[in-house]
Amino acid sequence: MNIQHLKMLKILDRCQSISKAATCLYLSQSALTRQLLMIEKELGFSLFYRLHDGVKATPSGRYFIDQLEDVLDRYDRAVAGARQRSVTLPAQLRIGIYSYLIHVVPQVCMAAQRQFQGVSFDYVVCRLPETNQALTQNKIDIQLLADCSEPLSSNLDCIPLFHCPNCCKIPQGHPFYGKEKLRLSDLSHKQVLTLPPDRTQNAARLDQILRSPELDIEVIYFETPEQAEAISLARKIPIMTLALPSEKDCFSVTQLEELSAIKLGMIFRQNDREELKPLLDYFQNYFMRHPNDFLPMRFLTADL
Structure with missing residues (x-):
């Protein structure tokens, strides 16, 4: 077992799904499954229950994985310190x-x-x-x-x-505030705030989707996050964004189901x-x- 295997276990525990962890690690599901079986055989106990909708740490696995944080922190500090001295x-x-x-x-x-x-x-x-x-x-x-x-x-x-998933930041007072997921069709005949398409590749892709005639969404461009939040709160308009934290609790972040991360x-x-x-x-x-x-x-x- 090497240090990458330990990091893999942390990610699998976080995702609670072989397929989602494999995507995060840029591995195939079969490769990740083989590595997990190899680690469990080496340790002599099962780390995860295999459930129909994912995986969940066993009591032994929970204890083992919880101990990894200090191990990995010390490893990262040692590697960073050693490399600083060589480069x-x-x-x-x-x-x-x-x-x-x-x-x-x-x-x-x-x-x-x-x-x-x-x-x-x-x-x-x-x-x-x-x-x-x-x-x-x-x-x-x-x-x-x-x-x-x-x-x-x-x-x-x-x-x-x-x-990183594409999401909507929903202002407090909007009917969708607090919802975990939305479909693009839920935004039909409504206004949304978004970055101009020349700002990022993702903004260009989103702009093309949002301007689909079938959706009939009115797009309003913003220049800065501060401007977007001010307009959003004043006019109760969702902001197209990535799944990143908001500094204000007057917004909730809602995942858009059809848009790829x-x-x-x-x-x-x-x-x-x-x-x-x-x-x-x-x-x-x-x-x-x-x-x-x-x-x-x-x-x-x-x-x-």
Whole structure:
């Protein structure tokens, strides 16, 4: 059993489903099942009950998995510290972020700061197609939580982190406030707030879907998250968004059933991969093991 197997168990416990965990880990279901059987054989006890609608930790599995957090934390600290001593990171790293992730990315970098104390993080707000251009022109070093669904320039590379569902942020007072799931047809003949299609690949895909004549949805574009929230609260209009936390409890986040999740990850210059490897590995492990820091609701994290 290796450390990746331990991380796999944490993800399977979080997803409570072989198929959902396999998607999150970029494995086939058969490969994940084989690895789980191998681990259980090595340990000598069953970690999960196999249920008709998923998996659930056995009492022995619950105890074992709960102990893994400290083990994995110590491992990550040891690896990060050792790599810092073997590879010199730049004293300043410029992290590209999208405006709607302005509350998420600094939180992740603050956690990284404890491991990489000699590095300072600067944040640069980018729009697409500015992201690839900013990387190519050496204006940023990493674009964090970028849409990795589209092909990249030959000089860039991407490490996927997780799948993030498309959702609606519903203002308090709206009839749909507090609902866990909606269909697009529920929004027919209504207004929604969304990013302009030139802002991200996901925004362009959403715009095309929302403008379908069959739906008859009135689309209103917003420029900043603050503007969107102000309009939403004043006029009781849902905001099209990703399943990321809201800073205000006057919004609920509702999953849209027909829209596929998008693949978010880190984009960086290929030539910088070795130099940035300690930090890239840290971010990858952080997002794998701390999903509730940025996908706060159980029903959304379970659907990854």
